Amino acid sequence: MDLALDDGAWMILGVNGLGKSTLLLMMRYLLAGAVRLRDAGFAGSRSDLTPVPARFFAMRVQDESRGAQATLTVSFGADTLTVRRDLSTLALIEAIHSGAAGSQTLTTEEAYRTAISGLMNLAQFEDAVRVFDYVTFFPEQRLPLIWNLAAQFELFRGLLTPDKSAELRKREAEIVSADSAARNLNAGIARVTARRAAEAKKAKNADSTKVKLAAAQASYDEAHKGEAPLLEELEGLEEARDDALLQVKRAERDVDDATREYEKLKYDALQAAFAGVPATEQYIFLRLLTDRICLACEQEAHSTAAELARRVSQGRCPVCGNPRHSATTEIPADLRDVAEEAYERLQIRRDHLSRVARSHSDLRASVASVEQRLSKLRSDAEAFSAQIRVLKRQLPLEDAAAMEEEERRLIALREQVEIFRRDRIEAEEGIASLIAGLKEATEQIRVALEDRFNAVAKPFFAERVRLIYAPRESKIGQQGAVFSFPAFEIEMTSGASQGQFVRRHIEQVSLSQREYLDLIFRMALIDVLGGAQGSLAVDGPEGSVDAVFAERAGDLFADFASQPGKSVILASNIVEGGFIPNTLRNYAPRPEKRVINLLEQAVPTAALRDLKTEYLRKVDEIMARSPT
Known part of the structure; x- marks a missing residue:
């Protein structure tokens, strides 16, 4: 062929x-x-x-x-x-x-x-x-x-920042590898800690010093044990907070859209109110009403603008304040109705923004509360650690030597965890600017991509469909920093639910x-x-x-x-x-x-x-x- x-x-x-x-x-x-x-x-x-x-x-x-x-x-x-x-x-x-x-x-x-x-x-x-x-x-x-938001990131990484694509991929691999190694070491620490707890239990009937040491050790281990569920709770709250922030951003965009729509209708209504005024003078009055700045002296004119707006709302001539004698110079009723409907939509979206903003604020407060509890838990663990060191010096040499060996193993493991944690942080610091550059490059094509998608999709779908830019918040490893990755989603109006929602x-x-x-x-x-x-x-x-x-x-x-x-x-x-x-x-x-x-x-x-x-x-x- x-x-x-x-x-x-x-x-x-x-x-x-x-x-x-x-x-x-x-x-x-x-x-x-x-x-x-x-x-x-x-x-x-x-x-x-x-x-x-x-x-x-x-x-x-x-x-x-x-x-x-x-x-x-x-x-x-x-x-x-x-x-x-x-x-x-x-x-x-x-x-x-x-x-x-x-x-x-x-x-x-x-x-x-x-x-x-x-x-x-x-x-x-x-x-x-x-x-x-x-x-x-x-x-x-x-x-x-x-x-597939991950596939979008990988595709945009290669297409929009080709000179940084390999470095992005390298840093990503470093973060994942360091995160995985740290988690494996923490699992080893958990095993050693469990073994040490068993030995402490055997020494329960020993002399007073051993009893105190066992109690201090148990309290220390309990403090470390309580850290994991708090970290898990913190991660869940952070994810919810980030989702709430995305809702706030979307609500802010909706308020901006509704504000522009209302301001346009308001401007049209004002133009209708000044229908009998020559264009040049009309422009001066409209700028005074919208910007509250006098074009003649360039000073603020809030009271004058308020008076003009009051005359318009009362159906009087905005220039002289007298009642109008001609219906042709009044604001058309349908234009007023449309403007009022637009203002109602604006208020609804403002109320929604207020609700999601409060939810985001509450989640931020919850995150701060868990972080505070976590900080106290770590402080308690450090205090028990100091107490253990004092008690160990009071033990007979043979007992102290055995426990010191176990402690050295734990210290070595924790040091390795800290090394991998620092490696992850270093890689995260290196990748942050690269991801920010990719996000900026994506935002430069955002409008063109959204407009082209929407233009092609409109004649095909019966539903109202549009492409929206919705960066996703995510960690590269299971722990560590959260990054904002460029991504696009679909917003589709469903005839079944009579509502608009994002299909993720x-x-x-x-x-x-x-x-x-x-x-x-x-x-x-x-x-x-x-x-x-x-x-x-x-x-x-x-x-x-x-x-x-x-x-x-x-x-x-x-x-x-x-x-x-x-x-x-x-x-x-x-x-x-x-x-x-x-x-x-x-x-x-x-x-x-x-x-x-x-x-x-x-x-x-x-x-x-x-x-x-x-x-x-x-x-x-x-x-x-x-x-x-």
């Missing part, structure tokens, strides 16, 4: 078993080689890439792909990269990079990875694979992006919504970060949509692929309805020229051998159908 998949929309048509998915996967594995990404998340020193079976394609056919090769040519701006692999092993045969400086032949996987990462303006090959799996390819297993989890939406929200987010990323150039390869886009939304899905892909420099490759079953005609609507009257028909090109399955004539007739009917 020799396919020229240039700009625009392409359909790979077939029935189950003909190789639609295999064709898309072949493109992906030609680019990435025999690797896949580990699951997104903080992974310590583990590699970001894990191998896939080298015989991935060989296992799919009877001859085990012996002698089979595949070649893929991809353009990156003015450059092209042609990669050829052995399909029986996925080994690289050669890759050719052609650009303004000439051609270069690459024969090792390392050289190829360096070349393709550079062409994608990425510092690491792992980040290139993230782009393949989270942006370009949308295969059967559907790796979620908009629903993939289980909260239908299969169709889940897939197409993710697809539209990828489209927005291509448009904003790819300069509106790039490819999108989707397996089975028709499977989750009904007859009505199938037409909308076709329009979605057709619109995306209609711009120069963009292509969409869809692997689809032969389905009735408007999905296929609408996707190929820009290629009338010969839409079949944009179709790779596997019914005619692939090795037929048993079902196809029996039903091929009917399938081909159905394809012709679909191709002849006009877009809806």
Whole structure:
């Protein structure tokens, strides 16, 4: 097969078993080689890439792909990269990079990875694979992006701060490793402490000094034992406090939106009140009312502004204060009603902000209370420790020596814990500025990404859908500092609940919504970060949509692929309805020229051998159908 998949929309048509998915996967594995990404998340020193079976394609056919090769040519701006692999092993045969400086032949996987990462303006090959799996390819297993905040962080890390991506990953690994080591050592301390407690119990009937020492030791261990539940309680309260802060920020944004809406309506109402005043003088009065500053003398004029506002509210002429004689100069009733409704919405959102702010304040107070209790517990433990040291000096030498040895072991373990704690803090200090830089870079594209997503999503969904920027607060290890990671979420109005709520989890939406929200987010990323150039390869886009939304899905892909420099490759079953005609609507009257028909090109399955004539007739009917 020799396919020229240039700009625009392409359909790979077939029935189950003909190789639609295999064709898309072949493109992906030609680019990435025999690797896949580990699951997104903080992974310590583990590699970001894990191998896939080298015989991935060989296992799919009877001859085990012996002698089979595949070649893929991809353009990156003015450059092209042609990669050829052995399909029986996925080994690289050669890759050719052609650009303004000439051609270069690459024969090792390392050289190829360096070349393709550079062409994608990425510092690491792992980040290139993230782009393949989270942006370009949308295969059967559907790796979620908009629903996976960790995957968003890793993708943005590579795309927005490529020069800092490796350092971010390194610091993350240091934090996770130090945190894990400290937790393992604390487990060892717990075992030694338990053993020492058992020895103290045996000495219960010893002389007075041993009894006092056992009591002091038990109190010391009890103090340390009480630290763990307090830390757990503190962590839960901190998480609740951070969630409450996110609600406060969202409520503040809602208040800002409602304030702008009300101020605009208020300004329109004031303009209506000054309808009979020339534009220049009208501007002076409106600025006086809104800014409470006199443009003539540039002094504050609160009382004058208040008087003008009072006249407007009483339906009198704002300039002279006399009753109006003409209805045309009064503020229209519908405008006043809309303004009043906007003011009521503003008050409701202000009340909500006040409630969530109080909740956040209460949680902050709870955190402070637990921190105070924790501090006292640690102070008590230090006091018992001092008492133990005094009592040990009163013990006979042989008893003191045995306990000193146990104490030395505990001290050594605690010192190691402290070393790893300092290592974690040092790594956290190093990563803080890197994450802040990534967050700033994300915020620079925030508006463009939100606007593009919202513009593409609006004609597709029946519900009101919008993308919102909602940084997540999280720790990199199980303990330590909390960082703010850039992330986007979906806000969708549900017709069932008649309310607006943020869908944070993939289980909260239908299969169709889940897939197409993710697809539209990828489209927005291509448009904003790819300069509106790039490819999108989707397996089975028709499977989750009904007859009505199938037409909308076709329009979605057709619109995306209609711009120069963009292509969409869809692997689809032969389905009735408007999905296929609408996707190929820009290629009338010969839409079949944009179709790779596997019914005619692939090795037929048993079902196809029996039903091929009917399938081909159905394809012709679909191709002849006009877009809806």
